[in-house]
Amino acid sequence: MAVESLAGNVSETPATGQTVTLEVFRYRPEEETEPVYQAYEVPVHKDWVVLDALNHIKDHLDGTLSYRWSCRMGVCGSCGMMVNGDARLTCATFVESLLPGPIRVEPLENFPVVRDLVIEMTDFMEKLESVKPWIIRDEEKPLEDGEYLQTPAQLADFEQFSMCINCLLCYAACPVYGLEPGFTGPAVIALAQRYNLDSRDQGAGERNAVLDTDEGIWQCTLVGECSEVCPKDVDPAAAIQRYKVSSTLQWYRNLLMPWSSK
Amino acid sequence: MSANPQHTPYHPRWYRAPMPIFWWVRRWIHARFILRELTSIFVAGYALVYLLQLRALGMGPEAYGRFLELLQSPLSISLHGISLVFVMYHSITWFNLAPRALSLRLGGRRVPDKVIAGLNFAAWAGMSAALLWVTLTG
Amino acid sequence: MLSHDILIVGGGGAGLRAAIAVAETHPALNVAVVSKVYPMRSHTVSAEGGAAAVISPDDSLDDHAYDTISGGDWLPDQDAVEAFVKEAPRELLQMEHWGCPWSRQPDGSVAVRPFGGMKIERTWYASDKTGFHMLHTLFQTSLKYDPIQRYDEWFVTKLLVDDGRCQGVVAIDLATGRVQGIGAKAVIVCTGGCGKVFPFTTNANIKNGDGMALAYRAGVPLKDMEFVQYHPTGLPFTGILITEATRSEGGHLLNKDGYRYLQDYDLGTPEPRPVLRSMELGPRDRLSQAFVKEQEKGRTLQGPYGDYVNLDIRHLGEKIINSKLPFVRELCLKYENIDPVKELIPVRPVVHYMMGGIHTDIMGATPLAGLFAAGEAACVSINGANRLGSNSLTELLVFGARVGKAAAEYAARQKGNGTAVAAQAAEEVERIERQYRSGGGKGERMAEIRRGMHTAMESGAGIYRSHAALQKSAQEISNLQNRIQGIRLDDSSRTFNTELVAAIELSYMLDVAEAILASASQRTESRGSHQRTDYPDRDDDDFLAHSLAVRQPGAAPAIEYQPVTITRWPPGERVYGR
Numbered sequence: 001m002a003v004e005s006l007a008g009n010v011s012e013t014p015a016t017g018q019t020v021t022l023e024v025f026r027y028r029p030e031e032e033t034e035p036v037y038q039a040y041e042v043p044v045h046k047d048w049v050v051l052d053a054l055n056h057i058k059d060h061l062d063g064t065l066s067y068r069w070s071c072r073m074g075v076c077g078s079c080g081m082m083v084n085g086d087a088r089l090t091c092a093t094f095v096e097s098l099l100p101g102p103i104r105v106e107p108l109e110n111f112p113v114v115r116d117l118v119i120e121m122t123d124f125m126e127k128l129e130s131v132k133p134w135i136i137r138d139e140e141k142p143l144e145d146g147e148y149l150q151t152p153a154q155l156a157d158f159e160q161f162s163m164c165i166n167c168l169l170c171y172a173a174c175p176v177y178g179l180e181p182g183f184t185g186p187a188v189i190a191l192a193q194r195y196n197l198d199s200r201d202q203g204a205g206e207r208n209a210v211l212d213t214d215e216g217i218w219q220c221t222l223v224g225e226c227s228e229v230c231p232k233d234v235d236p237a238a239a240i241q242r243y244k245v246s247s248t249l250q251w252y253r254n255l256l257m258p259w260s261s262k
Numbered sequence: 263m264s265a266n267p268q269h270t271p272y273h274p275r276w277y278r279a280p281m282p283i284f285w286w287v288r289r290w291i292h293a294r295f296i297l298r299e300l301t302s303i304f305v306a307g308y309a310l311v312y313l314l315q316l317r318a319l320g321m322g323p324e325a326y327g328r329f330l331e332l333l334q335s336p337l338s339i340s341l342h343g344i345s346l347v348f349v350m351y352h353s354i355t356w357f358n359l360a361p362r363a364l365s366l367r368l369g370g371r372r373v374p375d376k377v378i379a380g381l382n383f384a385a386w387a388g389m390s391a392a393l394l395w396v397t398l399t400g
Numbered sequence: 401m402l403s404h405d406i407l408i409v410g411g412g413g414a415g416l417r418a419a420i421a422v423a424e425t426h427p428a429l430n431v432a433v434v435s436k437v438y439p440m441r442s443h444t445v446s447a448e449g450g451a452a453a454v455i456s457p458d459d460s461l462d463d464h465a466y467d468t469i470s471g472g473d474w475l476p477d478q479d480a481v482e483a484f485v486k487e488a489p490r491e492l493l494q495m496e497h498w499g500c501p502w503s504r505q506p507d508g509s510v511a512v513r514p515f516g517g518m519k520i521e522r523t524w525y526a527s528d529k530t531g532f533h534m535l536h537t538l539f540q541t542s543l544k545y546d547p548i549q550r551y552d553e554w555f556v557t558k559l560l561v562d563d564g565r566c567q568g569v570v571a572i573d574l575a576t577g578r579v580q581g582i583g584a585k586a587v588i589v590c591t592g593g594c595g596k597v598f599p600f601t602t603n604a605n606i607k608n609g610d611g612m613a614l615a616y617r618a619g620v621p622l623k624d625m626e627f628v629q630y631h632p633t634g635l636p637f638t639g640i641l642i643t644e645a646t647r648s649e650g651g652h653l654l655n656k657d658g659y660r661y662l663q664d665y666d667l668g669t670p671e672p673r674p675v676l677r678s679m680e681l682g683p684r685d686r687l688s689q690a691f692v693k694e695q696e697k698g699r700t701l702q703g704p705y706g707d708y709v710n711l712d713i714r715h716l717g718e719k720i721i722n723s724k725l726p727f728v729r730e731l732c733l734k735y736e737n738i739d740p741v742k743e744l745i746p747v748r749p750v751v752h753y754m755m756g757g758i759h760t761d762i763m764g765a766t767p768l769a770g771l772f773a774a775g776e777a778a779c780v781s782i783n784g785a786n787r788l789g790s791n792s793l794t795e796l797l798v799f800g801a802r803v804g805k806a807a808a809e810y811a812a813r814q815k816g817n818g819t820a821v822a823a824q825a826a827e828e829v830e831r832i833e834r835q836y837r838s839g840g841g842k843g844e845r846m847a848e849i850r851r852g853m854h855t856a857m858e859s860g861a862g863i864y865r866s867h868a869a870l871q872k873s874a875q876e877i878s879n880l881q882n883r884i885q886g887i888r889l890d891d892s893s894r895t896f897n898t899e900l901v902a903a904i905e906l907s908y909m910l911d912v913a914e915a916i917l918a919s920a921s922q923r924t925e926s927r928g929s930h931q932r933t934d935y936p937d938r939d940d941d942d943f944l945a946h947s948l949a950v951r952q953p954g955a956a957p958a959i960e961y962q963p964v965t966i967t968r969w970p971p972g973e974r975v976y977g978r
Contacts, residue, residue, distance in 0.1 A: 076442075114896050162536070165532070
């Protein structure tokens, strides 16, 4: 089992002899006020993803390049970047699919850039917390009484929205978020819906205060790009539209039958 | 040590890329979206024409006649032609998006997206046919 | 200096469970989670198959305990295992109440699946993304507790120890580069394992044994470090894990002749349906060892990334694969361009898990007052010489909760930090500051040192080990310890300096590697995942004991031994498939 490490998780791989140029967005706040693009010549290996090429740069060409990554299997959500203008997980984007290049790598759009390919994501973290993404119950059932029963069909109602890995590709792809940074945004609304639609949850009313607002669901103009770029098929656009429908129906219900509203 | 005079150590200095005015021409999907938004103007145009028509009808047969004449002018016909294209685009894109907003369950199974969109198109075709029948036979 | 009552290093499953335990049992205490990545990036996210706990009426706690102890080749401490299996169902139920989307039976109750080395179906699962769902459930639930504060993307460089107790840490705030001391009455290390000391691993880039090295440097022994788990089914090249659930759902391992070769290695006879504790549902150590034997017989296949065998799940059909193993299908399609519905999956053994770790007692306390540990970073020990699949997710809940309570009780009794702690912190801040300034591009590249470490670890501490290879590798690691002093750092900036962090991580890994090799070298027997070609038999007379590696600055670690706690299950033969 002679396997030598080259970059990150990746064992030595046959080089094809080709090379490709990566044009990488560089921003070093201690040295420059404006970003620049730096070109790196990287060997092409079959089976390499863009992240492997970045690791090659970091290990062998330029140790100053900064970016986030961790699992290299598309589930930790760290390595989202713009690749040739598209929001992608770099661990799931093959170099071969982008030949002959050059391949342009930039930080996710619509976020402030901390440095190089590292974006500032506190805004997302705060918005996530604001929709109370946890089970809310009027009354907790004691653990001694066992689990809340939930049929496979009830699970299927929200399962898709629970698949979000918080990779933020949907925010990078959403022009509404780019134009109106106050927008709650696709992933957070999808995650709120994940709890609203969970048969164990009773917190939809509390979340509604944040979601049924101008900066919540109503800011979405249904560009639909969030669902296109989502690597986990969460379909946040659907989550938002369905919320709009149920919120509208609720509004009419309150209007026509004011006595029925809580 | 810092080469950037505006940088203070330990204070992050984020770079914020400005959103260009023509951000929507860079990507086809965004251009398509803006186009869909623009079609609303034509939908509104249709509605306006219809309201004006009602107004003319209320003002008497003479005014209504003048209005119909105006509608038959080459300019009006070409404008209607353009509007038709945009309104078709509007309807088709919205019907295709309908499954996004509707999650229907029948007998424990989710109604497939194609069925939801298909029902919308079918209703559209049905209503158009009915209108056509009323127009041609009336 | 910043200050908290309890500081948790690491925001994965164990760290978050501990934080919630503190907030629930001692809401007056102020608890903070320091993590070098945002918590939802932690490696718990990659766990796939499930979490074990007794739930079926025909199952029993004793059965779970016996499976765990025999699976661990009688090295687990049996009092710890008994506590573990007893508290496991309650912890998983708690996860259900917090919203974890466990897969269900038609009547709405929680479903369980079989797993390797387990006699009865007791593995709770959330399709094949159990770790992902558990981590996100824990993280999102943690947001509702006000006493829990977070330091996201802060990297710990040192434990502050004064007056014989741990009183805080020094950490770098990555976004700004500021180095700061953070005082605490108790510190809990939940930093996970150290798979990245090996070249071919399922582990994420962040798994560098940080906490193990921090504790080791603070004088705390590392326990049972020679026990490294190779998972039998990783994708060649990337090392991406193909979950054991593929086999528990009925997948077969085939050699180049399409033959279910495990039948040749005392693991039972092939049946069309999966049989518990048999064949493909044997324990991981035995399956990985069988691969090497098969390789020696020339019956594996050759690929561009080394030898492999095939995992066949085609006969399960598209429906089962999509409902129970969707992530496996996604990973194969996305990363290997293979559709397991129609094609065979190439797999080979891959470094997956550290049975060893920071020496703790049954409550997660280390010998150093004020320092606690849980999860993969710790060694309680319930895993012994080989962990059973689906015990680790449960472990991080059970012992995360335990350690949270224990640390809270300890912290509630402590007064604040002494003055010496601030001085110590200032010294460490100065040391890191010097490292920033050392950047400038002379010396050896970090990647060279890393490559050397990988080569040494794979040749010395692989599935089969020998005295000569272990000695050679230990010497090589010692050389690398010297060489790392003069490495070249290009980056001298403070803002998000990932190069400096990687250099410190590499130094952590070398310390951990040193402990692994020394422990493996001293254990002249074969047990569980530790197989010596020169000592092929288990030796209960001399080695029914935990190894404790104690750091000796400038020399190889001293290895001490502590007897295994036996309560009700005297050591016996490990029997599978018979």
